[in-house]
Amino acid sequence: MRMGALIRVLLCALVCTLAGFAVPTAASPARAEARAGVQAGAPPVAARAAYVADSEGTVHVAKRADRRTAVASLVKIMTAYVVLREAELDDVVRVTRADVRHAAANGATAAALRAGERLTVRDLLYGLMLPSGADAANALARTYGPGKAAFVAKMNAAASALGLHDTRYANADGLPSSGYSTAADQVKLAQAALRQPEFRAIVGRQVYRVAKTTWHSAHVWRNTNKLFGMSDGVIGVKTGYTRAAGYCLLFAAERDGVQVVGALLGDQDSRRFATAARLLDYAFPRVAA
Numbered sequence: 115m116r117m118g119a120l121i122r123v124l125l126c127a128l129v130c131t132l133a134g135f136a137v138p139t140a141a142s143p144a145r146a147e148a149r150a151g152v153q154a155g156a157p158p159v160a161a162r163a164a165y166v167a168d169s170e171g172t173v174h175v176a177k178r179a180d181r182r183t184a185v186a187s188l189v190k191i192m193t194a195y196v197v198l199r200e201a202e203l204d205d206v207v208r209v210t211r212a213d214v215r216h217a218a219a220n221g222a223t224a225a226a227l228r229a230g231e232r233l234t235v236r237d238l239l240y241g242l243m244l245p246s247g248a249d250a251a252n253a254l255a256r257t258y259g260p261g262k263a264a265f266v267a268k269m270n271a272a273a274s275a276l277g278l279h280d281t282r283y284a285n286a287d288g289l290p291s292s293g294y295s296t297a298a299d300q301v302k303l304a305q306a307a308l309r310q311p312e313f314r315a316i317v318g319r320q321v322y323r324v325a326k327t328t329w330h331s332a333h334v335w336r337n338t339n340k341l342f343g344m345s346d347g348v349i350g351v352k353t354g355y356t357r358a359a360g361y362c363l364l365f366a367a368e369r370d371g372v373q374v375v376g377a378l379l380g381d382q383d384s385r386r387f388a389t390a391a392r393l394l395d396y397a398f399p400r401v402a403a
Contacts, residue, residue, distance in 0.1 A: 157392040162360065162380030165297035166393050169305070169373040174397040179298040182280050183379055186354030186362050187223070187246045188300055189288035192269045193254060194239055194316070195307045200258045200268070203236040203312060206329075213253040220289050222248035223338075231330035239312075240322040243352065244335040248287040255286035262286065273299075276306050290356055297377040304351050304364050304375045317350030341365050345391040351375075355383070365390045372401045 156175050165179040209231040217224035225247025227233070233241075241250035252262070259265035262285070269283040278299040284291035295303075307313045320342055326332035338353045347367040354362040360380035367374055374397045378386050 157389065157396050159378070159389060159393070160381060160385060161378040161389065163297040164376070164378050164393075165301050166374065166376035166397055167301055167305075168375075168397060168401050170401060172401065174374070174400055175376070175393060176298070180280060180296050182294040182296055184290070184293070184356060184359035185288065185295045185300060185379060186356040186359035187288040188295070188352055188354045188362050188364050188377075189283060189286065189293065190242055190246060190251055190354075191300075191303055191307055191352050191364065192272065192283060193251055193265075193286045194243055194313055195303070195310070196265070196268050196272055197235065197239065197254050197258055198310050198312055199272075201235045201254075203234065203239075205235045206232050207235060207238055207253050207257050208232050209249070209253050210256070213249045213256065216252040216287075217248040220248065222287065222289055224249045225335060226333065227253070228331055233324070233330050236312075237324050237330075237333075239316050240319065240324075240335055241333065243316050244319065244322055244337045246338055246353065247335075248289065251287035273303075276303060278303060288354055288356065288359075290358055297379050300364050300377040300379075301375045304366060304377075305373075308349070308351070308366060308373070308375070314349060317352065339363075339365070340387045341390050344387055345394045348394075349373075353386075361386050363387065363390055365394070367394050367398075369398050372398070374398060374401070 159177050163178040163181050164175055166175040167173045209227045209229055211229040214227055214229050223246040225241030225245050227249045238250045238254055241247040255262045255265035265286055266283050273281045281295040281299045282293055284293035320337045322335045324333040341348050347369045349366050349368055351364045351366050361383045363378045363386040365376050374394055376393050
């Protein structure tokens with residue numbers, strides 16, 4: 115072998131050897147964030163999954179937006195959506211001991227309903243959405259299935275009709291189950307639900323009071339959504355939490371005739387509202403642009 119050829123062989127072997135021992139460089143935060151799906155220039159999103167889109171069809175943020183996961187009490191959005199299609203707001207529902215026990219036995223948030231009370235569907239929907247009452251969810255599902263299994267079937271049929279292909283419901287309240295959804299599907303659901311004037315009125319209310327009558331006790335229900343007052347034009351939508359799902363927030367706002375809806379799944383409690391406010395302030399100028 116000629117000397118030149120030998121040198122080339124030796125150099126090639128040396129390069130290959132050094133390459134095998136090369137230390138990989140850590141991915142930059144920006145590149146790691148890009149792999150997760152957050153657009154460059156968007157506010158940081160620590161939630162496990164996120165999605166933000168506007169009524170003009172623009173997607174502003176998508177982070178693991180199609181990842182199937184538990185969504186906790188965001189399930190109640192579909193519960194309200196189905197009830198509004200099945201019931202009249204002035205229908206009267208009798209609360210049973212089973213409804214009250216359902217929330218208490220599972221350690222769920224409740225609207226403090228009492229067995230024997232007779233409340234309108236309108237009242238129960240506020241009890242469902244503002245304090246996130248699992249007792250109200252049970253009463254509505256039991257009545258408008260009729261029966262909870264039939265009601266869940268209606269929820270899944272509605273999800274299919276809306277094109278929520280990565281969503282499956284197993285109950286009407288979001289307590290731990292085999293159900294799942296995605297950030298993208300939740301935004302699509304909220305966009306559909308907000309087209310119902312009654313739903314929009316409910317989720318946009320910060321406090322709802324039910325006066326005492328011979329049929330029921332007095333109730334005061336406060337919205338768990340702390341985003342009101344933190345950002346302009348907020349119109350709802352819903353909070354949620356379970357250990358499996360983490361803290362969740364589906365939020366919406368309108369400015370200058372444009373609606374922006376976003377979902378944060380698997381976040382921290384206090385952080386989700388501030389993140390949502392930053393995402394709204396990021397998205398709206400991009401709509402105008």
